[in-house]
Amino acid sequence: MTLLDASGIQTIYGQGCSECLNTTGDRAGTNQCPHCGSVVACADADLSVRSGEVVGIVGESGSGKSSLAETLTLERDPEATTDGEVSYAGYDGNLLDVDYQTRHSLRTDEIGFVHQHIRDGLDLDFTGGGNVAEKLLSAGSRSYENVRKRVRELFEATEIPPARMDDPTRTYSGGMQRRVQIARALATDPELVVLDEPTTGLDVSVQARVLDMFRRVQREEGVAAVVVSHDLGVVRLLADRTLVMRHGRVIESGLTDRIMEDPHHEYTQTLINSVL
Amino acid sequence: MTERDSNKGVDDSDPQAAETDGGTHVTSDSVDAALDDIETTGVAGYNYAYLDEHTKREVRRAMLKAVAIPGHQVPYASRPMPLARGWGTGGIQASLSLLDPTDTFKVIDQGADESVNAANIRRLAADTADVETTTDTTAADVIQSRHRLPEEVLTDEQRLVLQVPITDALRKVDPSDTANRRRHAHQNYGKMWVHLYENVVEYGEINIASRYPTMVAGRYLMDPSPIPRWDVPKLDDADHLTILAAGREARIYAVPPHTSVEPLAFEDRAFTVERFPDQACHACGSTDTYLVEVSEETADEGGFETRYACNDSSFCAKRRENPALSKDHHLDQSGVDWGPGTPDAGDGGETE
Numbered sequence: 001m002t003l004l005d006a007s008g009i010q011t012i013y014g015q016g017c018s019e020c021l022n023t024t025g026d027r028a029g030t031n032q033c034p035h036c037g038s039v040v041a042c043a044d045a046d047l048s049v050r051s052g053e054v055v056g057i058v059g060e061s062g063s064g065k066s067s068l069a070e071t072l073t074l075e076r077d078p079e080a081t082t083d084g085e086v087s088y089a090g091y092d093g094n095l096l097d098v099d100y101q102t103r104h105s106l107r108t109d110e111i112g113f114v115h116q117h118i119r120d121g122l123d124l125d126f127t128g129g130g131n132v133a134e135k136l137l138s139a140g141s142r143s144y145e146n147v148r149k150r151v152r153e154l155f156e157a158t159e160i161p162p163a164r165m166d167d168p169t170r171t172y173s174g175g176m177q178r179r180v181q182i183a184r185a186l187a188t189d190p191e192l193v194v195l196d197e198p199t200t201g202l203d204v205s206v207q208a209r210v211l212d213m214f215r216r217v218q219r220e221e222g223v224a225a226v227v228v229s230h231d232l233g234v235v236r237l238l239a240d241r242t243l244v245m246r247h248g249r250v251i252e253s254g255l256t257d258r259i260m261e262d263p264h265h266e267y268t269q270t271l272i273n274s275v276l
Numbered sequence: 277m278t279e280r281d282s283n284k285g286v287d288d289s290d291p292q293a294a295e296t297d298g299g300t301h302v303t304s305d306s307v308d309a310a311l312d313d314i315e316t317t318g319v320a321g322y323n324y325a326y327l328d329e330h331t332k333r334e335v336r337r338a339m340l341k342a343v344a345i346p347g348h349q350v351p352y353a354s355r356p357m358p359l360a361r362g363w364g365t366g367g368i369q370a371s372l373s374l375l376d377p378t379d380t381f382k383v384i385d386q387g388a389d390e391s392v393n394a395a396n397i398r399r400l401a402a403d404t405a406d407v408e409t410t411t412d413t414t415a416a417d418v419i420q421s422r423h424r425l426p427e428e429v430l431t432d433e434q435r436l437v438l439q440v441p442i443t444d445a446l447r448k449v450d451p452s453d454t455a456n457r458r459r460h461a462h463q464n465y466g467k468m469w470v471h472l473y474e475n476v477v478e479y480g481e482i483n484i485a486s487r488y489p490t491m492v493a494g495r496y497l498m499d500p501s502p503i504p505r506w507d508v509p510k511l512d513d514a515d516h517l518t519i520l521a522a523g524r525e526a527r528i529y530a531v532p533p534h535t536s537v538e539p540l541a542f543e544d545r546a547f548t549v550e551r552f553p554d555q556a557c558h559a560c561g562s563t564d565t566y567l568v569e570v571s572e573e574t575a576d577e578g579g580f581e582t583r584y585a586c587n588d589s590s591f592c593a594k595r596r597e598n599p600a601l602s603k604d605h606h607l608d609q610s611g612v613d614w615g616p617g618t619p620d621a622g623d624g625g626e627t628e
Binding site for chain 2: 100101104123126127129130131133134135137138142143144145147148166
């Protein structure tokens with residue numbers, strides 16, 4: 001069953017002009033329009049996620065991965081002009097146009113988001129447990145004991161020492177803060193989790209543990225995921241299907257194995273050769 | 277509210293009235309002479325109830341809007357008052373806009389009628405608005421209060437004005453007013469719930485002494501001003517109108533009569549009021565009132581003893597004369613729900 005279907009996703013920073021789309025992209029070799037100077041962060045991006053499936057998005061910095069991910073989670077950047085269509089199973093119409101209440105309930109109940117920057121996703125003055133509880137309380141839980149129990153479960157599932165549950169989040173290590181974000185994203189049993197650079201800034205051994213943990217939890221809970229990373233290793237480990245982005249466009253997509261073993265696009269070939 | 281009070285205090289036949297409206301015209305050259313001048317002319321130059329008519333009209337308009345949207349903070353142009361902002365200027369502006377010469381006015385400062393600030397506010401109203409003043413809760417038409425609701429039940433003929441230092445309950449969890457206004461608009465109070473959650477984690481119960489976050493009419497989260505938890509249940513489905521006014525922050529909000537006021541709490545960690553186990557007021561012997569600790573010097577040199585006393589001094593005085601006096605003695609009906617210690621008190625009404 002298709003959970004999320006996005007087509008023609010487009011995010012432009014700047015005033016934009018009629019030439020923007022023709023003068024940017026892979027063939028033009030840039031994402032900035034030479035006529036008006038606007039940056040086309042992403043355009044013509046199509047993506048669908050089936051339930052329980054993991055889709056990876058790879059590409060170099062500035063290729064539009066995060067812009068695409070933010071659009072999928074209905075994050076709104078007031079400086080950007082967004083266009084396209086996102087539909088989600090069980091909701092009518094284009095999610096990019098919905099009112100605040102629908103968007104809020106989608107974001108608390110259905111779609112979890114692990115932000116690239118910790119500060120965007122967590123309140124560091126709250127306790128780690130409080131950050132996870134916020135999701136449950138926003139979704140309407142009013143029983144302290146139930147919230148407490150669920151937070152403890154999530155801490156155990158994401159391998160954060162439950163003894164640290166009531167310490168302020170700013171006292172946590174980088175790896176623990178990532179895990180708190182993942183625990184928070186999973187708190188309300190969403191159908192879909194979007195992870196933006198889940199391992200950036202972590203050392204290799206912690207990266208491996210966070211990824212292992214996520215892969216296990218993802219399989220146990222049967223949650224679908226979109227994983228955004230510049231690291232091919234992360235995507236190869238987690239994703240069933242992969243999209244490769246460059247200069248704001250999706251240049252290649254397919255099964256992860258196929259992309260890794262038989263890359264068609266010249267850029268993908270370079271990318272894979274440079275890593276492996 | 278009528279307009280009959282509009283020119284009170286200024287002689288209509290006086291051609292100078294228009295000129296002196298809104299302030300005393302000082303003609304003297306020296307400060308001493310100016311002070312003498314005020315001594316002799318008194319407050320005759322001031323408009324009725326100190327504020328000019330435009331200001332009163334604007335405050336009334338803000339109050340009406342606040343009544344229409346219970347719990348919503350309505351901005352108004354808070355005027356400079358003859359005392360520093362943060363000392364009750366919002367409450368004074370609301371009271372002076374409400375009063376007319378037939379009203380009787382009472383001012384309480386943390387339960388006491390005798391504090392300097394309460395006495396001065398009362399005198400300002402008596403001098404400029406020509407009202408009777410009282411310390412008896414049941415005799416008052418308008419009651420301005422700082423940090424307390426009276427122990428005696430307020431009726432649908434009375435209006436309560438509470439002074440408010442901080443208008444937004446959410447500021448405790450986020451200092452950004454812009455973000456908080458958005459939260460109010462979207463009824464997004466998740467952060468406040470996290471605050472309560474962490475409170476329970478730390479203390480085992482919700483431990484907020486005053487400014488307890490409350491939902492008004494199931495829609496807006498309201499800071500009920502720094503009243504103790506004890507007083508919060510009194511606001512729920514009350515007969516009287518409560519106006520909450522902040523001078524420094526220039527916001528007015530209201531709890532209209534018979535509006536639901538629900539303190540935030542978990543299903544399994546209920547809202548509780550302050551407990552005074554085995555304590556009674558040392559002066560009147562009450563056990564069903566909000567008590568405060570007072571330290572007093574004992575007879576022997578350098579000794580101190582701590583005793584409990586009623587916080588509401590005017591009710592305490594009545595109880596000293598008649599210890600059996602109930603909180604609803606002035607009402608016809610029986611079994612009134614007026615928070616803790618009254619017969620039909622609902623949630624939080626248990627004092628033990």
